[in-house]
Amino acid sequence: MDSSALFGISTMAYILAMIMYITYLAFRKEQIGITATAITIAGLAAQTLAIILRWKEFADLSGMGFLRSAPLTNLYESMVFFVWCLIIGYLLIEFRFKNRSFGAFVTPIAGVALAFIDLTGVSKEIQPLVPALKSNWLLAHVTMSFVAYAAFSISFSTGLMYLIVTTEKRREPSYIFWTLTFGIFMIVMIAMAIDLFSFKVAVKPDIFVKSYLFKTTFLNSSPAVKLLSWIASCVILFVVWQFGSLLKKVIQKVNIDAGMLDEITYKSIAVGFPIFTLGGLIFGAIWADQAWGVYWSWDPKETWSLITWFIYAFYLHGRMIRGWRGKKVAMVAVIGFMAVIFTYLGVNLLLSGLHAYGSQ
Amino acid sequence: MEDKKNKSIIDKFWDLLASVKLAIIIFALIALTSIVGTILEQGADEARNLQILAKLFGESVAPSLYTIFNKLGFMDMYHSWWFISILILFSVNLIICSLDRLPKVWKLISEPMAPSPEEKLRKFLITREVVIQGPAAKVRDTVADALKQLGFKSQEVTEEKGFQFFSQKGPYSRLGVFITHCSILVILCGAIIGLRFGFKGYVNVPEGTATNLAFADRGTRNIPLGFEVRCDNFDAEFYGMSDMPKEYRSWLTILKDGREVLKKSIVVNDPLTYEGITFYQASYGFMNENIDRGIFLFRLISANGQSSDIQLRLGDSFHIQGSNISGKILNFSPALRIDEHGHAFTYANQMNNPAVLIDFSESGARTLTGWILKRHPETWQLPNGDRVEFLDYWGVEFTGLQVRKDPGVWIVYFGCFAMSAGLFIAFFMSHRKIWVKLVEEKNSTRILVGATANKNRAAFERKVDTLLSLLGRKEKGEK
Numbered sequence: 016m017d018s019s020a021l022f023g024i025s026t027m028a029y030i031l032a033m034i035m036y037i038t039y040l041a042f043r044k045e046q047i048g049i050t051a052t053a054i055t056i057a058g059l060a061a062q063t064l065a066i067i068l069r070w071k072e073f074a075d076l077s078g079m080g081f082l083r084s085a086p087l088t089n090l091y092e093s094m095v096f097f098v099w100c101l102i103i104g105y106l107l108i109e110f111r112f113k114n115r116s117f118g119a120f121v122t123p124i125a126g127v128a129l130a131f132i133d134l135t136g137v138s139k140e141i142q143p144l145v146p147a148l149k150s151n152w153l154l155a156h157v158t159m160s161f162v163a164y165a166a167f168s169i170s171f172s173t174g175l176m177y178l179i180v181t182t183e184k185r186r187e188p189s190y191i192f193w194t195l196t197f198g199i200f201m202i203v204m205i206a207m208a209i210d211l212f213s214f215k216v217a218v219k220p221d222i223f224v225k226s227y228l229f230k231t232t233f234l235n236s237s238p239a240v241k242l243l244s245w246i247a248s249c250v251i252l253f254v255v256w257q258f259g260s261l262l263k264k265v266i267q268k269v270n271i272d273a274g275m276l277d278e279i280t281y282k283s284i285a286v287g288f289p290i291f292t293l294g295g296l297i298f299g300a301i302w303a304d305q306a307w308g309v310y311w312s313w314d315p316k317e318t319w320s321l322i323t324w325f326i327y328a329f330y331l332h333g334r335m336i337r338g339w340r341g342k343k344v345a346m347v348a349v350i351g352f353m354a355v356i357f358t359y360l361g362v363n364l365l366l367s368g369l370h371a372y373g374s375q
Numbered sequence: 376m377e378d379k380k381n382k383s384i385i386d387k388f389w390d391l392l393a394s395v396k397l398a399i400i401i402f403a404l405i406a407l408t409s410i411v412g413t414i415l416e417q418g419a420d421e422a423r424n425l426q427i428l429a430k431l432f433g434e435s436v437a438p439s440l441y442t443i444f445n446k447l448g449f450m451d452m453y454h455s456w457w458f459i460s461i462l463i464l465f466s467v468n469l470i471i472c473s474l475d476r477l478p479k480v481w482k483l484i485s486e487p488m489a490p491s492p493e494e495k496l497r498k499f500l501i502t503r504e505v506v507i508q509g510p511a512a513k514v515r516d517t518v519a520d521a522l523k524q525l526g527f528k529s530q531e532v533t534e535e536k537g538f539q540f541f542s543q544k545g546p547y548s549r550l551g552v553f554i555t556h557c558s559i560l561v562i563l564c565g566a567i568i569g570l571r572f573g574f575k576g577y578v579n580v581p582e583g584t585a586t587n588l589a590f591a592d593r594g595t596r597n598i599p600l601g602f603e604v605r606c607d608n609f610d611a612e613f614y615g616m617s618d619m620p621k622e623y624r625s626w627l628t629i630l631k632d633g634r635e636v637l638k639k640s641i642v643v644n645d646p647l648t649y650e651g652i653t654f655y656q657a658s659y660g661f662m663n664e665n666i667d668r669g670i671f672l673f674r675l676i677s678a679n680g681q682s683s684d685i686q687l688r689l690g691d692s693f694h695i696q697g698s699n700i701s702g703k704i705l706n707f708s709p710a711l712r713i714d715e716h717g718h719a720f721t722y723a724n725q726m727n728n729p730a731v732l733i734d735f736s737e738s739g740a741r742t743l744t745g746w747i748l749k750r751h752p753e754t755w756q757l758p759n760g761d762r763v764e765f766l767d768y769w770g771v772e773f774t775g776l777q778v779r780k781d782p783g784v785w786i787v788y789f790g791c792f793a794m795s796a797g798l799f800i801a802f803f804m805s806h807r808k809i810w811v812k813l814v815e816e817k818n819s820t821r822i823l824v825g826a827t828a829n830k831n832r833a834a835f836e837r838k839v840d841t842l843l844s845l846l847g848r849k850e851k852g853e854k
Contacts, residue, residue, distance in 0.1 A: 143614045146622055146643040146656075289798035297791040306644050308655040308779040309575065310787060311566070313453045315413040325406040329399050336395055354406075366413055 018072060021065035022095065026129045028058025029102070033126045036118030040269055048115040052106075055122070059102050066099065073141050079149070086141075087157040088148055090363070094132050096158070097359075098125045100165030108169065108279060116269040117279075120172040127204070152302035159294020164355055166287030167327075170280045171352035174345040177276040179263050181342055185256065189342040196349060198255040202248045206232045224364045277341065280348050281334070288327050295320055315366040319358040326351040392468060393475035401465045408461070412452045415444065424450060466563060469556045477553060483806070484546045490532050490539045491810045496825035499810075501836050503824040503843055511537040511815035518811055518822065521845040525838060527809060537813040537820065544807045549829065551800030558793035565786030573781040574598050580606040581662060581773040585630060589778040598778070600652060603630040607638075609659055609774040610767075611726065616750060618727050623656050625774040651780050658775030661709045661725050669771035671704065671731060678760030698761050699738045706732035707768065711746060719746060729768055805830035809839070822846065 035051035066086060074084035086092045105121040108114075175193060182190035206229055213231045228234075232244035299320070304310040311317060330347040333339045382390075391397060414431075415424050421441070428444075429437040448455030496502065507514050515538050522529045522540060529542035576589035576598050585605035589598045607626040614621050622642055629637040629649045639647045646655045671687045681697030687704060694701040710723035711730035719730075730748040734741065735757065748754045749765045756762055805828045812823040824843070828835035 143619060143621065146620055149622075149642075150644040285802045289795070289802050292798055293795045297795060300791070301788070302644075304784065305646065306655070307657070308646065308653060308777040310784065313412065313417060318409050318413045322406045322409050325402040329402040329406075332395050332399050332402070336399070362413070 018065045018069035021061045021068065025058045025062035025065060026133070028054050028061060029098070029122060029125045029129060032058060032118070033122035036115065036122050040116055040119040040265065043269060048118075051118055052109065052115065055102060055106065055118070059099070059106070062095070062099055062102075066095065069141070076141060077143065079144075082151060082154060083144075083149060085154045085157070087153065087161075088144055089142055090360075091132055093157065093161060093359075094128050097161045097164055097168075098128050100162050101125055101128075101168055104165050104169050104283070112275065112279070114271065114275075116266070116271050117172065117176075120176060121169065124168055124172065147306050150302060150306065152298055152305070156294060156298040156302055159290050159298065163287040163291035163295060164359065166283040166290070167352050167355050170283040170287065170348050173276045173279040173283070174348035174352075176266060176271065177273055177280060177345045178342060178349070179259070180266055180271070180273050180276065181345075182263075185259075189346060190259065191256070192346050193349070194256040194259045195252065197259070198252040201255070202251055205251075206244070277345070280345060284327055284330055284348060284351075288324075288331065291320075291327070292324065296324060315362045316358065319354065319362050323351065323354040323358050326354050389471065389475070392471040394472070397468050398472065401461060401468060404461055405465070408452065408458065411444075411449055415449055415452075417453065418451050462563070466560060469560055473553055473556050480549050480553070484549055488530065488541045488543055488808065490534070490541060491812070491825060493812060493814075493823060496810055496812060496823050499825035499827055500832060501824075501826040501828075501839055503822075503839060505822050505843055505846065506816070506819050507822060507846060508819050511813045511820045514813055514820040514822070517846060518813060521842050522809075522811065524845060525842055529809075529811075534812075537815045539813070540811040542809055545804050546806050548800050548804035549806050551797050551802075551804065554793055554797030555801055556797075558790045558797055561790030561793060562787050565783040565788075565790055568783030568786060569781040570783075573779065573783065575781075576778045577657065577776065578604075578778055579658075579660070579773045579775050580604065580625075581665065582606050582609055582770050585628075589776075600778075601650065602636075604628070604649075604654060604776075605630060606774050608767075608769065609772045611659060613727070613750070618723075623659055623774075625656055625659075625776070627654065651782065653779050653781075655777035655779070656774065657777040659725075660773050660775065662771055662773060663724070665771045666707060669707075670769045672766040672769060674762075674764040674766055676762040676764065684766075695761050695763070698759070700735060700742075700757065700759065700761050702733045702735045702763070704731055705734050705744070708732075708746075709771075711748060726768070726772055729765070731765060731768070733763065805835070807835050807838075811842075 032051050032054040035047060035054060039047040039051055069086045069092070070081070070084060073086055074081050077084055087096055101121065102125060105117065108117060175196070178189055178193040182193065184190060209231050210227050210229065214227050231240075233241060235241050235244065299317070300310040303312065303317075326347065330344050330351060333344045333347055415427060424444075425437050425441050428440050432440060444450065448457065452458050507517075518538075518540060519529070519531070522542060527542040527544060529540040531538060531540050574589075574596075575592045577592065578586055578589040580586055583606070585603040587600050587603045589600060590596070591598055605628045607628055609623075609625045611620060612622040612624070613619060624640055624642050626640045627638070627647055628635055629647075637647070637649055641647045641654060641656050643656045646653050648654075667689055669688070671689075671691075672684065673687065673693070674682060674684050675693070675695045676682045677695050677697035679697050683696050685693055687693055689704055689707055692701060692703040708719070708721045708728075708730045709725060710721055710727040711719055712722045712728070713719050722728075728748060728750055730746045732744065732746050734744045736742055737759075743758075746754065747763055747765050749767075752764075755764050807826070807828045809824065809826040812825075814821045814823065824839060826835060826839050
């Protein structure tokens with residue numbers, strides 16, 4: 016069995032686990048929860064084996080030695096590694112806090128990431144390395160960055176859940192914030208699904224973003240469809256805003272209390288922030304210094320990592336101000352993860368810079 | 376807090392500069408303004424940014440928006456006066472907040488521990504109470520052992536009705552935050568030293584020539600190196616037959632006062648440093664104007680096995696030793712491709728697929744004219760069994776070197792190291808204090824535990840519970 020078959024198995028397992036976790040959340044049957052955990056562990060095992068196999072395939076192909084052949088060199092491989100870290104992080108929390116309810120919020124991130132890979136036609140080929148990536152820093156820089164990204168995405172899930180659980184009134188800024196975030200996320204997903212469905216194309220993600228993204232909806236040549244898309248978006252936003260409290264009732268049913276959510280949010284940021292500082296910013300700077308002769312050049316990727324770093328610094332310091340603890344900093348945690356996504360995908364797909372090779 | 380009204384303006388100003396609120400305002404300012412800097416291309420031509428603005432906001436408003444952003448310095452914002460002012464404010468905030476808090480924290484660190492009265496012990500955030508059979512003098516040993524087992528070096532005092540142990544761990548972990556904050560200042564200092572006493576530049580060195588100058592990235596300054604750097608050879612390697620680069624390599628020699636002092640071949644990620652100046656492999660190129668001066672390196676192998684290496688120029692003729700074949704170099708293409716009609720054309724102005732057109736003749740009579748390609752050994756074979764191996768075309772490429780001198784880089788690296796250490800201490804270590812009071816009662820001893828931790832209280836609480844279970848187990852064992 017080769018790595019791609021195993022990757023396929025793990026993707027199926029995670030999507031199945033996602034369904035099981037959501038079912039568990041709805042019916043709260045212990046057996047369903049145990050099955051969900053078992054499927055997740057099986058998926059993780061398959062994925063671990065797949066990563067090791069692909070690593071070996073790459074090492075054999077490139078002849079560059081094991082350390083330099085880490086399968087972390089393009090969008091597909093990094094996304095796979097991100098999901099791997101995320102699932103490990105989630106399982107740690109599940110065992111540590113003896114609570115399965117988060118599964119329904121974390122596994123969808125893994126599912127969406129893997130579906131993004133499959134649907135948008137990210138190249139899964141093993142590609143030879145360009146000269147800039149041939150460095151021992153690749154392994155340390157990329158693994159630590161993605162461990163941090165996974166920790167941040169957990170804080171995003173729990174931060175969002177915290178907001179859902181603690182907000183009371185529809186006019187509260189934090190309620191409006193979370194329903195807006197949730198609604199926009201849904202709109203983007205639906206619009207992308209429509210694009211994929213109507214064009215039926217599998218192209219590189221940068222080409223997809225340039226020539227297909229939102230072309231059936233918001234960027235449609237017909238003004239009527241354009242208008243209709245905006246109206247539909249407003250309706251979705253309104254519906255989420257109107258009925259958001261239903262989601263709160265679902266979460267409250269499964270004995271997740273706000274204090275625990277706040278603690279997990281803080282702890283995953285407290286783990287992610289130092290790792291991100293060292294692996295993402297510092298190792299990245301040392302590597303850039305070796306490759307290009309500048310440890311900091313304000314290129315978009317570097318600047319966006321710094322923006323992300325400042326947002327999480329904002330979170331950590333915001334907790335020390337009276338009246339900020341709780342909802343306000345939870346919003347910062349949610350915004351922080353949006354910056355992470357932009358640093359990881361947005362810069363490569365939308366902005367130009369030295370890191371353009373990431374999307375090849 | 377109660378004398379807030381009586382504070383002078385200077386005190387209020389100091390408090391503002393030391394405040395966390397100012398810090399998070401600065402974080403937000405840096406983050407938000409930086410976003411603009413990643414959308415507008417920094418230091419690019421006017422046309423490029425006009426195009427970006429037009430794409431985002433429409434053709435009609437782009438020129439006026441450009442004027443506004445340009446006036447505000449957003450076209451080179453990381454060097455603008457206001458961005459540097461934010462960074463200075465950031466540093467001032469870091470310094471003042473450290474000065475403001477350090478004395479209080481130092482007091483917490485250096486304060487010697489003292490035994491605690493019972494009512495105070497009950498007020499700690501972590502408190503436990505158990506009763507164990509046996510006199511205090513005997514239980515005392517069990518407690519001392521258990522504390523030792525958990526890694527606490529404890530002090531002990533004898534009290535009226537028993538004993539009291541107290542101990543602390545990691546008081547210096549309180550300094551983690553200060554180390555992190557100072558490291559940012561160290562990194563900024565290193566960056567300033569690099570900007571003030573170093574330079575960033577580039578130079579293109581053609582194969583076979585030397586230079587003693589570099590050109591600054593910003594501005595038009597020429598930078599004398601104080602020595603010469605010569606490019607002996609440059610080579611770009613590709614994956615298989617594709618144009619995907621595998622490696623760029625320059626063979627460099629450093630000449631000081633005309634003498635060769637250092638030779639090294641550099642690739643991306645492996646630069647050369649001499650006298651504090653570092654040369655990085657950055658780019659390369661083909662020089663059409665040098666095409667007449669370049670030297671072809673051929674290895675000629677006759678059908679009967681005689682081999683000879685020769686060096687030729689464009690237009691030169693050669694004779695294959697041990698054979699009656701001779702050739703004349705007619706043309707050269709740095710990147711040859713054949714179109715569907717069989718016409719040869721040059722598809723790039725880089726040496727991606729170097730090819731040479733040779734006119735062959737046998738005993739003076741023309742036989743064939745054909746392209747020989749460096750990357751395609753199958754084109755080296757002649758019909759009569761002779762071989763013309765195309766090894767190199769030297770002297771027509773230049774290597775593009777990034778040249779940098781940065782005396783501050785080690786200070787920056789030291790700051791980075793300090794930041795990592797500081798963050799590790801700040802997030803993963805805590806100052807923990809524990810008091811264990813033994814009070815003798817009839818036939819038994821009451822143990823009262825009080826404990827505090829400035830971070831991760833839950834983990835310490837579990838540790839205290841481990842301590843209690845250790846005591847319990849000992850007790851059962853002794854029964």
